[in-house]
Amino acid sequence: MTRQNALTPNGHVRARHAKPATTRSTSTSAEVGEVHANRYPKHEDPTKGQVYNGVCNTTACVGRRAVWLNRGTFGLYCTTCARGQNRYNEVPICILVDRKPTIAEMDAHHHAMMADMSALRKARHEQTTEPHFSNS
Numbered sequence: 001m002t003r004q005n006a007l008t009p010n011g012h013v014r015a016r017h018a019k020p021a022t023t024r025s026t027s028t029s030a031e032v033g034e035v036h037a038n039r040y041p042k043h044e045d046p047t048k049g050q051v052y053n054g055v056c057n058t059t060a061c062v063g064r065r066a067v068w069l070n071r072g073t074f075g076l077y078c079t080t081c082a083r084g085q086n087r088y089n090e091v092p093i094c095i096l097v098d099r100k101p102t103i104a105e106m107d108a109h110h111h112a113m114m115a116d117m118s119a120l121r122k123a124r125h126e127q128t129t130e131p132h133f134s135n136s
């Protein structure tokens with residue numbers, strides 16, 4: 001019943017596989033870097049929108065050079081998409097980054113955006129209520 005003896009005993013197949021790992025496509029996971037759990041959308045291709053200078057996160061976009069971080073979706077976007085997203089928002093949602101941010105950095109960017117948005121809302125509210133105070 002011990003048929004293993006007839007075959008190669010100590011799995012040299014495995015040892016050979018381990019060697020050329022550096023020349024294989026393992027660089028992809030390094031380029032993706034840290035991926036935020038709350039990223040949106042969760043593309044089937046794990047590199048889409050997650051590699052700095054790679055493919056844009058917009059589903060219908062195949063643009064490259066994704067160097068803009070969307071502080072809401074935690075994906076990277078091409079300049080065209082990023083500008084489109086920022087156009088209708090006074091507080092920019094997309095910011096230009098010089099590398100793939102870490103998850104901690106993405107969270108910090110997200111909080112900064114939320115703070116800017118609430119500050120803007122507050123400033124607007126104070127502006128509209130101000131005349132009431134000076135009207136006495």
Ligand SMILES: [Zn+2]
Nearest residue numbers: 056061078081
């Ligand atoms: Zn795009």
